Amino acid sequence: MTPYESYATRGCRKVSNFWQHIPAPLREHEDSIDLLAAKDNEFRELCRDFDDCVDALRRWEASGEPEAGARAGEYRELLAALQTEIERFLKMRA
Numbered sequence: 447m448t449p450y451e452s453y454a455t456r457g458c459r460k461v462s463n464f465w466q467h468i469p470a471p472l473r474e475h476e477d478s479i480d481l482l483a484a485k486d487n488e489f490r491e492l493c494r495d496f497d498d499c500v501d502a503l504r505r506w507e508a509s510g511e512p513e514a515g516a517r518a519g520e521y522r523e524l525l526a527a528l529q530t531e532i533e534r535f536l537k538m539r540a
Contacts, residue, residue, distance in 0.1 A: 479532075489535050492528065496529070
């Protein structure tokens with residue numbers, strides 16, 4: 447099971463106005479995320495994309511549509527890629 451497979455049943459954590467969901471591996475960087483989101487538009491957009499992706503994943507996980515499983519899988523992959531990009535930003539700019 448990936449960290450995103452059960453996002454519909456996980457809690458959310460508000461970190462800033464721009465990031466509503468934070469995966470467990472990034473929780474230790476909460477202060478850096480807030481600071482970077484406050485000063486870097488590109489990072490802020492990345493966080494918004496991550497947040498939107500989590501919301502979409504939750505909708506597909508709750509959906510009864512025939513394609514829901516495939517779409518949820520696509521969003522899990524996208525979340526993993528976005529998390530990698532967020533980690534890259536944190537290493538380079540925080």
